[in-house]
Amino acid sequence: MIHFNKIAIVGCGLIGGSLALSLRLHGVSNQIHAVDVDRQGLQQALSLGVIDHAADSLEELVTDADLIILAVPVQQAISLLEKLAELPLKKGCIVTDAASTKKEICEFAHNRMPEGISFIGGHPMAGSERTGVLAASPRLFENAVYVLTPSPGQDPIAVETLRKTFEQIRAHVLFMDPLEHDRITAAVSHVPHLVAGLLVDQVADLDLENRLYSQLAAGGFRDVTRIASGSPVMWRDIVLTNKEPILQLLKDWNHRVAQWIEWIESTDVANMESFFTRTRDWRDALPAKAKGAAANYYEIALDVEDKPGIIANVTTVLGQHQINLRNITILENREEINGQLLLSFASCSEQGEALRVLQELGYKVFALE
Numbered sequence: 539m540i541h542f543n544k545i546a547i548v549g550c551g552l553i554g555g556s557l558a559l560s561l562r563l564h565g566v567s568n569q570i571h572a573v574d575v576d577r578q579g580l581q582q583a584l585s586l587g588v589i590d591h592a593a594d595s596l597e598e599l600v601t602d603a604d605l606i607i608l609a610v611p612v613q614q615a616i617s618l619l620e621k622l623a624e625l626p627l628k629k630g631c632i633v634t635d636a637a638s639t640k641k642e643i644c645e646f647a648h649n650r651m652p653e654g655i656s657f658i659g660g661h662p663m664a665g666s667e668r669t670g671v672l673a674a675s676p677r678l679f680e681n682a683v684y685v686l687t688p689s690p691g692q693d694p695i696a697v698e699t700l701r702k703t704f705e706q707i708r709a710h711v712l713f714m715d716p717l718e719h720d721r722i723t724a725a726v727s728h729v730p731h732l733v734a735g736l737l738v739d740q741v742a743d744l745d746l747e748n749r750l751y752s753q754l755a756a757g758g759f760r761d762v763t764r765i766a767s768g769s770p771v772m773w774r775d776i777v778l779t780n781k782e783p784i785l786q787l788l789k790d791w792n793h794r795v796a797q798w799i800e801w802i803e804s805t806d807v808a809n810m811e812s813f814f815t816r817t818r819d820w821r822d823a824l825p826a827k828a829k830g831a832a833a834n835y836y837e838i839a840l841d842v843e844d845k846p847g848i849i850a851n852v853t854t855v856l857g858q859h860q861i862n863l864r865n866i867t868i869l870e871n872r873e874e875i876n877g878q879l880l881l882s883f884a885s886c887s888e889q890g891e892a893l894r895v896l897q898e899l900g901y902k903v904f905a906l907e
């Protein structure tokens with residue numbers, strides 16, 4: 539078991555707050571301190587018990603810290619690293635970040651950390667379009683891939699300690715080269731985000747002329763554009779620190795879009811159908827219950843009326859049948875899924891049993907593939 543006496547989190551929003559909650563939940567530390575430029579959000583984190591102490595400054599925060607986590611937009615993380623390099627940190631302290639791009643920050647940190655201090659880049663492949671500590675969850679990283687990008691020659695003990703730390707919060711740690719990380723996340727995260735934004739932008743313009751566009755935007759549009767609600771500052775920083783891979787992919791998109799234009803103009807039925815078959819098959823083969831690359835959730839969605847006591851009813855019934863509920867999420871958007879409560883179980887048999895019990899009680903329940 540890994541245990542740190544004091545963990546310092548810089549930026550206590552969605553990711554910093556979720557890390558604080560999960561590190562405490564899994565016994566990694568019970569002294570989790572944080573600082574944030576948003577003083578109100580930081581006070582909220584303190585009063586919600588997400589952190590044990592709200593520091594007044596970076597200097598105060600990092601004194602005596604054994605682990606420092608930078609959970610701020612990537613360009614801020616780089617400036618903070620510059621400041622940290624000037625501060626007297628505890629010998630043996632590990633510094634990591636949670637930023638979505640790795641090349642620039644790792645290059646910046648290389649050879650800049652004082653003797654005895656290790657910087658190891660990190661990136662949890664889990665998150666949401668929401669921001670701030672109120673969106674934080676102690677289970678965000680369970681079964682999610684957590685990428686670490688240590689540079690060659692890094693203290694192997696520090697690397698191993700960090701690997702075990704994130705495994706203790708039940709993430710799957712993957713070691714990667716920062717460049718490869720950025721090339722892959724450009725394709726699976728950054729360009730998808732741009733595409734979601736482009737779809738929204740196009741419909742928003744059309745909607746100015748005719749409000750029926752937004753009225754007709756239902757499940758499909760909402761599914762593919764959910765991520766467009768993410769933090770503009772965070773996504774701006776991601777694009778600015780991963781320009782080349784994103785540019786290459788966007789140029790490739792140009793060819794693919796041009797090809798589709800050709801198929802439509804020439805009514806190329808065979809190519810259209812083969813495209814839809816190929817993309818459906820690849821999408822269907824992705825691990826369905828995965829966050830990131832690893833599967834492990836068995837979920838059901840419950841269509842319930844919005845009335846007080848409903849969550850208590852459901853959890854009580856499951857408890858009475860000895861069914862262990864692993865997580866419960868309230869879905870705010872009814873178009874996203876057929877239900878408002880999302881229940882997660884550790885096993886397929888518990889999922890089946892919960893489905894049966896709740897159906898018998900007259901609930902409208904759906905098992906998720």
Ligand SMILES: NC(=O)c1ccc[n+]([C@@H]2O[C@H](COP(=O)([O-])OP(=O)(O)OC[C@H]3O[C@@H](n4cnc5c(N)ncnc54)[C@H](O)[C@@H]3O)[C@@H](O)[C@H]2O)c1
Pocket residue numbers: 548549550551552553554573574575576579609610611612614618636637638639661662663664665666667668669670671769772776
């Ligand atoms: N949102 C996601 O899905 C996701 C997933 C994985 C990684 N990340 C990465 O995690 C980092 C944090 O993102 P988030 O989603 O938690 O955003 P967030 O907006 O919820 O939280 C960021 C917090 O950092 C604070 N902050 C900004 N600059 C600061 C500074 N100089 N000093 C102290 N606090 C500062 C903000 O006030 C905010 O509370 C980003 O680098 C992002 O790329 C995000």
Ligand SMILES: O=C(O)C(=O)C[C@]1(C(=O)O)C=C[C@@H](O)C=C1
Pocket residue numbers: 637638662663664665666667726727728765768
């Ligand atoms: O699930 C979401 O909403 C996310 O946007 C999470 C997501 C992604 O999968 O692209 C976003 C950025 C992060 O760097 C990692 C994860």
